[in-house]
Amino acid sequence: MAPRWIEKVTGSLEGKKRYRQYKARRDELPGSYRTGIEAVERYLMYAGAITTGEVLVQMLEDLVDLFEQSAADGTPLNAVVGQDPVEFAETFLANYSDGRWVNKERARLVAAIETAETEPAAEAPQEGRANKS
């Protein structure tokens, strides 16, 4: 169910091994827990856009830890992900923001604003545009 590109992203041999181990653990989960983790995984893949293999694998390992634990304790799926599964997925995802593609854009926005702040504020907009020095 994971998109093909994930294999590319998980990169290193060690990463691939850990990813395979994750899949094996996921596939052994009973009934609703397995369906549940697959749904959460899908959301994390698409909404997360995590491009760092190590961060991605760490995230999946943390996720399967939670589901295995919950299955062992018999915590019902709706108590695991709560009334709003999107809320849960976003809270969970926030821990792995280091590896997200969007981070590059965030850094770019911060840098662009910093640069913009060093530019003189145009007192007279028309003139300011004319001599930009």
Added chain:
Amino acid sequence: MGKQATEMLKGTLEGIVLALLADRSAYGYEITGWLREQGFTDIAEGTVYALLVRIEQRRLVDVEKVPSAKGPPRKVYSINAEGREYLDEFWRTWSFLAERLDQLRKGEK
């Protein structure tokens, strides 16, 4: 819990969990259990788990893996020196906020 309570809880949950851990070390599910007893009944196990992952990443807690009779090894969370510092700061911020809001409410009357 209404939407408003959920939103407010989100900002304070970290402090609440650290305050619980300041008394004694605990497993994740114990922490969720305590929160439920305290009236935070809607809180999802997964949300507490995500928070524990976060405070572990930020090294506010020490974690020990303990083998379990059923399921994977369980993590026991203990507050460390950095966590206590963070908790002190949390209480200071909380006092400041509570005081200001109280004044605001008195001003309304």
